[in-house]
Amino acid sequence: MAPSKxxxxxxxxxxMLRWEGFRPPLPGAGHNxxxxxxxxxxxxxxFPTGAIHEFISSSPEDxxxxxxxxxxxxxxxxxxxxxxxxVSYTRRIYPPALKLFGVDPDRVIFVDVPLQKDLLWVTEExxxxxxxxxxICETQSLNFTESQRLQLAVxxxxxxxxxxxxxxxxxxxTACMTRWQIRTVRSQLRTGMPGVGHPRWQVExxxxxxxxxxxxxxxWKKQSFQTVIIPQTIQPSRRYA
Amino acid sequence: MPKRFASIWFRHLLTDQKAIRQxxxxxxxxxxxxxxxxxxxxxxxxxxAYQFGVTEGMTVADARVIAPDLLVFDGKPGRNLKLLTxxxxxxxxxxPLVQLDPPDGLLLDITGCTHLKGGEPAYLRxxxxxxxxxxxxxxxxxxxxxxxxxxxxRCASSGLIVPEGxxxxxxxxxxxxxxxxxxxxxxxxxxxxxxxxxxxxxxxNAVLRRRFGKNxxxxxxxxxxxxxxxLFPIKEPLPYSERLECLEPISTRPVxxxxxxxxLEKLGKRLYGEGLGVRSAMxxxxxxxxxxxxxxxxxxxxxxxxxxxxxxFFSKLDTIAPGLGxxxxxxxxxxxxxxxxxxxxxxxxxxxxxxxxVAELLDRLAGRIGAVHIHRYLPGEHYWxxxxxxxxxxxxxxxxxxxxxxKPRPMQLLDRPEPIEAxxxxxxxxxxxxxxxxxxxxxxxxxxxxxxxxxWWLEPGEHRDYYIAEDEAGRxxxxxxxxxxxxxNQQHWYLHGFFA
Numbered sequence: 001m002a003p004s005k006x007x008x009x010x011x012x013x014x015x016m017l018r019w020e021g022f023r024p025p026l027p028g029a030g031h032n033x034x035x036x037x038x039x040x041x042x043x044x045x046x047f048p049t050g051a052i053h054e055f056i057s058s059s060p061e062d063x064x065x066x067x068x069x070x071x072x073x074x075x076x077x078x079x080x081x082x083x084x085x086x087v088s089y090t091r092r093i094y095p096p097a098l099k100l101f102g103v104d105p106d107r108v109i110f111v112d113v114p115l116q117k118d119l120l121w122v123t124e125e126x127x128x129x130x131x132x133x134x135x136i137c138e139t140q141s142l143n144f145t146e147s148q149r150l151q152l153a154v155x156x157x158x159x160x161x162x163x164x165x166x167x168x169x170x171x172x173x174t175a176c177m178t179r180w181q182i183r184t185v186r187s188q189l190r191t192g193m194p195g196v197g198h199p200r201w202q203v204e205x206x207x208x209x210x211x212x213x214x215x216x217x218x219x220w221k222k223q224s225f226q227t228v229i230i231p232q233t234i235q236p237s238r239r240y241a
Numbered sequence: 242m243p244k245r246f247a248s249i250w251f252r253h254l255l256t257d258q259k260a261i262r263q264x265x266x267x268x269x270x271x272x273x274x275x276x277x278x279x280x281x282x283x284x285x286x287x288x289x290a291y292q293f294g295v296t297e298g299m300t301v302a303d304a305r306v307i308a309p310d311l312l313v314f315d316g317k318p319g320r321n322l323k324l325l326t327x328x329x330x331x332x333x334x335x336x337p338l339v340q341l342d343p344p345d346g347l348l349l350d351i352t353g354c355t356h357l358k359g360g361e362p363a364y365l366r367x368x369x370x371x372x373x374x375x376x377x378x379x380x381x382x383x384x385x386x387x388x389x390x391x392x393x394x395r396c397a398s399s400g401l402i403v404p405e406g407x408x409x410x411x412x413x414x415x416x417x418x419x420x421x422x423x424x425x426x427x428x429x430x431x432x433x434x435x436x437x438x439x440x441x442x443x444x445x446n447a448v449l450r451r452r453f454g455k456n457x458x459x460x461x462x463x464x465x466x467x468x469x470x471x472l473f474p475i476k477e478p479l480p481y482s483e484r485l486e487c488l489e490p491i492s493t494r495p496v497x498x499x500x501x502x503x504x505l506e507k508l509g510k511r512l513y514g515e516g517l518g519v520r521s522a523m524x525x526x527x528x529x530x531x532x533x534x535x536x537x538x539x540x541x542x543x544x545x546x547x548x549x550x551x552x553x554f555f556s557k558l559d560t561i562a563p564g565l566g567x568x569x570x571x572x573x574x575x576x577x578x579x580x581x582x583x584x585x586x587x588x589x590x591x592x593x594x595x596x597x598x599v600a601e602l603l604d605r606l607a608g609r610i611g612a613v614h615i616h617r618y619l620p621g622e623h624y625w626x627x628x629x630x631x632x633x634x635x636x637x638x639x640x641x642x643x644x645x646x647x648k649p650r651p652m653q654l655l656d657r658p659e660p661i662e663a664x665x666x667x668x669x670x671x672x673x674x675x676x677x678x679x680x681x682x683x684x685x686x687x688x689x690x691x692x693x694x695x696x697w698w699l700e701p702g703e704h705r706d707y708y709i710a711e712d713e714a715g716r717x718x719x720x721x722x723x724x725x726x727x728x729x730n731q732q733h734w735y736l737h738g739f740f741a
Binding site for chain 2: 059060061063064065067068069071083092093094095096097099100101104105106108109110111112113114115118121122125126129130131132183184185186187194195196197199200201220
């Protein structure tokens with residue numbers, strides 16, 4: 001019996017992904033990063049490891065939020081072993097905070113590059129190393145050629161790279177797998193409770209290769225991501241602590 | 242294997258060096274002079290000056306009378322030692338054990354080295370001729386003992402290579418000055434008519450000791466090999482060291498790389514056999530013209546893998562300046578450690594931070610950006626936020642205590658807190674509004690205060706009351722008030738970090 005039209009199309013889609021260099025995840029490996037509904041945006045509904053993810057932020061507050069989101073993802077990546085490198089030129093990350101997002105700060109190797117021109121060299125060299133599970137690179141600029149080099153490096157070594165771009169004025173085209181923008185949004189506690197709640201972000205997936213971009217409100221609660229559906233009602237003003 | 246020693250005597254060390262520097266001086270009589278008790282004394286002279294009858298210790302005024310065209314240069318005390326050290330380092334290409342023999346000589350332990358140059362005569366000829374080509378007037382002798390070699394080099398006219406076991410006979414016709422004796426004893430021997438060693442060598446030691454002191458007997462016995470004498474080399478030979486002598490001087494990059502490969506292979510094989518790995522290694526090269534240099538590498542974990550060590554050296558090979566050519570490479574393992582058992586790591590496909598691949602990666606990074614810029618953080622036992630993470634460069638060290646999770650900490654922390662203008666309704670309440678970098682933030686939710694006391698045993702200052710403040714846009718800040726609230730102290734609010 002000839003396959004139906006839908007089957008043909010879905011098979012063709014799968015083939016196209018493969019031709020474009022996208023490798024389906026190996027069975028058995030823990031690729032569920034706990035993203036919940038966000039994972040549906042990716043090809044095959046699996047967060048692409050072994051790829052470069054770009055996070056753009058325009059203010060230090062957003063950089064902190066992006067940092068929190070990345071560390072939350074890295075937590076799961078490190079479960080399979082391997083090292084985590086944090087490469088930066090001017091770093092403000094506060095290591096004890098990593099623990100709150102599930103990563104032991106002593107497992108992360110911080111590389112503070114003294115010269116900015118060495119930053120991408122260090123990043124590329126680290127991305128080529130198969131013993132590295134995840135790499136976070138804080139940088140400002142990343143042009144298309146540079147991102148292509150990084151993406152090619154990880155396609156071979158299957159390292160997951162996170163490029164955290166700070167103070168981006170104008171986002172240029174890059175060869176990264178995804179582009180994210182994380183913004184802080186107001187946290188929420190139960191009605192009537194004073195104080196600040198769990199970290200809450202507006203996660204925007206601006207670009208994703210072969211996937212569907214989207215926007216979600218995510219809260220970091222009980223060491224995992226929780227997608228929040230905000231009711232469309234006007235919130236009563238909270239009592240001031 | 243019987244020991245063999247060589248002694249090199251530079252007859253006119255300082256003046257020869259001057260002539261090498263200024264070739265125009267050749268054929269002229271010149272001396273070095275140093276001030277002594279208000280007059281100038283000759284401290285070093287060349288052959289031409291010697292022929293005029295000038296001697297060491299003569300005043301310059303007297304010397305000028307004998308030799309009217311005499312050139313006088315200012316001598317610097319300690320210059321000869323500096324020159325000798327340079328020459329001794331040059332000699333390291335012939336033997337690893339070289340000792341300075343002030344004021345004007347070198348001592349070499351050449352046991353087991355001469356066959357590399359085709360026997361003792363060829364060995365001696367090569368060193369002597371190369372020093373002579375450079376411009377030094379040298380005399381060199383080889384014997385079984387340091388004392389005999391020293392005496393032969395200075396006093397013998399022929400038979401500079403004393404065959405094994407015959408040094409006693411060789412010493413017989415030499416004058417007593419071949420025994421490294423002080424001048425007063427030499428005078429005494431002279432006065433007694435003992436012009437040759439053979440004339441007192443048969444005297445009982447007790448007699449010699451009584452008349453000339455025990456030092457004289459010691460020197461005699463050392464020369465005869467009856468008393469042990471040790472050489473104190475300028476460079477301690479390392480247990481793991483490989484040498485590569487080049488047939489022809491090397492000056493191109495590919496050949497240097499081949500040489501390095503060979504050295505690493507030899508060293509790696511040896512270390513592997515003993516279960517050791519390199520933590521720090523140095524490659525030294527010796528150039529034709531007597532200059533040398535080195536490059537050092539360090540690793541994070543003991544490694545004897547040739548490819549990895551080569552990569553580390555590779556990034557620094559640019560600093561080698563071969564000049565006219567390099568004739569000897571020496572690779573020293575400065576620090577070795579037992580390698581970890583690799584089998585155990587095979588089972589866990591990916592290790593932690595002490596994974597071998599990662600350690601090799603970090604070595605490469607350290608070679609480029611410096612090891613001080615790569616570090617980890619361990620929990621420091623401090624409440625003060627700046628001191629809570631403690632820097633460490635060791636990748637294997639396990640944290641001594643747990644990271645605290647009971648208090649929220651910001652994702653980003655400013656190196657130094659930035660002053661803000663804040664307005665709080667009541668003294669100990671969180672601010673209602675604050676202005677940071679000209680932007681106003683209305684605080685809609687806040688937590689705190691969390692008071693953190695200054696660690697007074699480390700530094701003086703005010704305590705801090707920290708608040709977590711969330712503004713209208715949901716941005717979360719870590720603010721603190723320094724010290725207690727007071728009406729007089731206006732500028733005491735700071736922003737210290739950003740929460741995720």
